[in-house]
Amino acid sequence: MTITPVILSSTVADDEPPVSLWRDAWHRLLRNKLAVAGLAVVILLAFVAVFGPWLTPYDFLTQDLNARNQAPSLAHLFGTDDLGRDVFSRVVYGTRTAFVVAIVVTAIAVVIGVALGAMAGFFGGMFDRIVMWFTDMTMSVPNLLLVVVINASLKTPITAWMEARYQATLNPFYRETIWVDFLLVFGSMALISWPPYARLVRAQVLSIRGRPYVTAARALGLTNRLILMRYIVPNAIGPLIVSVSAGLGTAMVLESAFSFLGVGVNPPTPSWGNMISDGLRVWQHYPHLLAAPAAVLGLATVAFSFLGDGLNDALNPRGSK
Amino acid sequence: MTAPADNKPLLDVRGLTIEIDTRRGPAVIVDGINLTVGKGETVGVVGESGCGKSLTMLSLVRLLPNKIRVKSGTAEFAGRDLLKMSKSELRQVRGGKIGFVFQDPMTSLNPVMRIGDQLCEPLIYHRNMSKADARERAIELLRLVGIPGPEQRIEAYPHELSGGMRQRVMIAIGLACDPELLIADEPTTALDVTIQAQIVDLVKDLRKKLNMSVVWITHDLALIAGLVDRVAVLYAGTVVEDAPVNELFARPTHPYTRGLLASIPKLSDERASRLSSIGGTPPEPGRRPKGCPFAPRCALAESVCHERVPVLEPVAGSTGHRVACFVAQRQMMEAA
Numbered sequence: 054m055t056i057t058p059v060i061l062s063s064t065v066a067d068d069e070p071p072v073s074l075w076r077d078a079w080h081r082l083l084r085n086k087l088a089v090a091g092l093a094v095v096i097l098l099a100f101v102a103v104f105g106p107w108l109t110p111y112d113f114l115t116q117d118l119n120a121r122n123q124a125p126s127l128a129h130l131f132g133t134d135d136l137g138r139d140v141f142s143r144v145v146y147g148t149r150t151a152f153v154v155a156i157v158v159t160a161i162a163v164v165i166g167v168a169l170g171a172m173a174g175f176f177g178g179m180f181d182r183i184v185m186w187f188t189d190m191t192m193s194v195p196n197l198l199l200v201v202v203i204n205a206s207l208k209t210p211i212t213a214w215m216e217a218r219y220q221a222t223l224n225p226f227y228r229e230t231i232w233v234d235f236l237l238v239f240g241s242m243a244l245i246s247w248p249p250y251a252r253l254v255r256a257q258v259l260s261i262r263g264r265p266y267v268t269a270a271r272a273l274g275l276t277n278r279l280i281l282m283r284y285i286v287p288n289a290i291g292p293l294i295v296s297v298s299a300g301l302g303t304a305m306v307l308e309s310a311f312s313f314l315g316v317g318v319n320p321p322t323p324s325w326g327n328m329i330s331d332g333l334r335v336w337q338h339y340p341h342l343l344a345a346p347a348a349v350l351g352l353a354t355v356a357f358s359f360l361g362d363g364l365n366d367a368l369n370p371r372g373s374k
Numbered sequence: 375m376t377a378p379a380d381n382k383p384l385l386d387v388r389g390l391t392i393e394i395d396t397r398r399g400p401a402v403i404v405d406g407i408n409l410t411v412g413k414g415e416t417v418g419v420v421g422e423s424g425c426g427k428s429l430t431m432l433s434l435v436r437l438l439p440n441k442i443r444v445k446s447g448t449a450e451f452a453g454r455d456l457l458k459m460s461k462s463e464l465r466q467v468r469g470g471k472i473g474f475v476f477q478d479p480m481t482s483l484n485p486v487m488r489i490g491d492q493l494c495e496p497l498i499y500h501r502n503m504s505k506a507d508a509r510e511r512a513i514e515l516l517r518l519v520g521i522p523g524p525e526q527r528i529e530a531y532p533h534e535l536s537g538g539m540r541q542r543v544m545i546a547i548g549l550a551c552d553p554e555l556l557i558a559d560e561p562t563t564a565l566d567v568t569i570q571a572q573i574v575d576l577v578k579d580l581r582k583k584l585n586m587s588v589v590w591i592t593h594d595l596a597l598i599a600g601l602v603d604r605v606a607v608l609y610a611g612t613v614v615e616d617a618p619v620n621e622l623f624a625r626p627t628h629p630y631t632r633g634l635l636a637s638i639p640k641l642s643d644e645r646a647s648r649l650s651s652i653g654g655t656p657p658e659p660g661r662r663p664k665g666c667p668f669a670p671r672c673a674l675a676e677s678v679c680h681e682r683v684p685v686l687e688p689v690a691g692s693t694g695h696r697v698a699c700f701v702a703q704r705q706m707m708e709a710a
């Protein structure tokens with residue numbers, strides 16, 4: 054048989070240049086100006102969140118009662134608040150709060166959502182119905198109500214227990230009530246954030262499990278676990294990345310909203326939300342106290358949303374053409 | 375026939391009936407198919423689109439879609455009934471003993487996995503190979519199916535390959551674990567005419583080298599004339615004629631087969647549509663006629679055709695040739 058030479062000349066010619074899927078997507082992302090701007094802002098904010106405390110000239114807690122409510126100046130870029138604390142330093146530290154909360158909450162929500170959604174879509178039947186019932190129920194409870202209830206019912210007993218432990222052991226760890234704040238914020242926000250991921254992944258899996266390459270994988274005798282992990286989940290990941298990017302922005306807004314309402318991160322730990330809440334009370338006299346955190350929150354939200362849209366186009370080349 | 379008469383066939387499908395749930399209740403799609411494939415034999419399964427070829431093959435490894443199931447019948451493979459074996463035994467058959475090549479190479483490969491990984495997976499799973507050994511075998515397989523530069527190609531993603539190349543990769547995956555039977559479901563339908571012939575030649579070559587049995591499904595009888603030993607003609611979920619390939623071309627007896635052969639385009643008129651000489655369309659599931667399923671389209675139909683279902687019976691005066699048609703049976707008897 055002289056097949057090989059024939060193929061060499063006839064089929065290699067129409068091969069596309071070898072570029073990997075992800076590199077392809079990366080190139081498409083870089084061509085999208087808004088997405089690149091979004092990505093730049095996100096990277097900048099992430100940098101600030103990580104290295105912020107070493108970049109600011111002041112500590113976010115240091116009060117200078119001689120320099121209260123100052124307007125922005127070279128010494129205090131965003132001015133000072135009613136306790137004479139540097140607003141720039143507080144916004145920078147608030148970035149760290151926002152990122153920590155957003156990343157932890159989104160990570161928990163994605164793990165729960167992907168696991169439940171993928172199994173529901175793949176196995177179907179009773180398991181699917183139970184998961185979807187759970188999802189719908191969680192989504193039908195107003196977010197704020199759930200968070201307020203969780204805070205109200207858990208915060209006091211936990212804080213009291215910590216205080217009792219401190220009295221008994223004198224271990225300073227139990228004095229750090231800020232961890233209670235964070236745990237409650239993480240827990241309650243994760244609880245309300247996973248259902249959209251579960252729905253998205255389930256819908257993806259339902260459409261992917263009927264595709265020919267999944268039938269082909271089954272015809273190879275591969276196990277369900279292998280098919281789910283290597284054939285279905287990786288193909289569902291594009292829309293998930295998009296939704297995670299948007300979800301990080303949403304989580305930041307949510308954290309700010311809860312902190313604004315006093316059920317999130319509590320002062321003195323800076324959060325954009327509780328800074329906006331403080332600033333709102335005096336905005337007629339000291340607008341910079343409101344403007345600085347609000348502007349950064351807005352910037353972050355817009356950046357994540359642009360990045361999400363850009364990723365959507367980049368990862369779905371067929372959809373964008 | 376290639377297989378000696380006393381030898382049990384590798385695959386022996388009997389009375390396979392498949393039904394689908396519709397709003398009006400269950401409807402039969404595949405109606406009592408009988409099909410045998412001997413060891414080392416290549417069988418072509420021919421029929422119009424929608425006649426149940428793919429479902430028949432998927433049912434053998436129990437991969438029917440939702441709402442479609444086997445109602446009755448047996449499918450013995452190497453002496454074991456595929457339709458009754460345990461899940462774990464079945465998983466050893468899938469990929470390990472029966473390899474599949476599907477119709478559309480564009481969608482039958484996992485787009486986010488390198489082809490090397492897709493080739494290695496069944497080797498690691500069925501043959502307990504180490505990653506390094508599987509990789510070496512994968513390169514060897516790619517070379518076997520005529521892919522140039524297999525050491526580099528193994529790193530490629532499916533979208534980096536042309537359609538013909540992808541189908542070669544699919545064949546390599548189907549062959550990975552040295553299956554005793556390769557089922558190719560219209561493997562060339564999605565490809566250019568020149569590439570089609572290359573794939574046919576490739577399988578012809580491989581089947582001899584690897585001494586395996588092949589079932590090649592197609593709606594294009596001309597394409598496989600030089601490849602198969604025997605042909606089973608399917609119409610509306612039943613085998614209407616079954617004969618050695620030369621016998622079938624020399625003496626087609628069923629009116630449907632004759633129509634198929636008459637509609638093979640001559641070299642001069644390639645654009646002629648394939649089934650132009652047979653008017654009408656096959657019956658929909660749930661709307662099967664009472665007698666012969668081909669009766670509504672058959673020029674030779676008599677009153678008995680609308681009353682009773684013809685069964686597949688040996689044709690007088692020839693060996694290994696069977697047909698399910700009252701009129702053809704009578705004509706051949708008279709001729710003999």
Ligand SMILES: Nc1ncnc2c1ncn2[C@@H]1O[C@H](COP(=O)(O)OP(=O)(O)O)[C@@H](O)[C@H]1O
Binds near residue numbers: 426430
């Ligand atoms: N997933 C499915 N759902 C409903 N009907 C189907 C499905 N797959 C096949 N069918 C029906 O079963 C019949 C046989 O299909 P198939 O075996 O795919 O035909 P072939 O492979 O011969 O073209 C067709 O009439 C088709 O409409």
Ligand code: SF4
Binds near residue numbers: 667675
């Ligand atoms: S049995 Fe009758 S209707 Fe059926 S193919 Fe033969 S002649 Fe035609």
Ligand SMILES: [Mg+2]
Binds near residue numbers: 427428
């Ligand atoms: Mg088919």
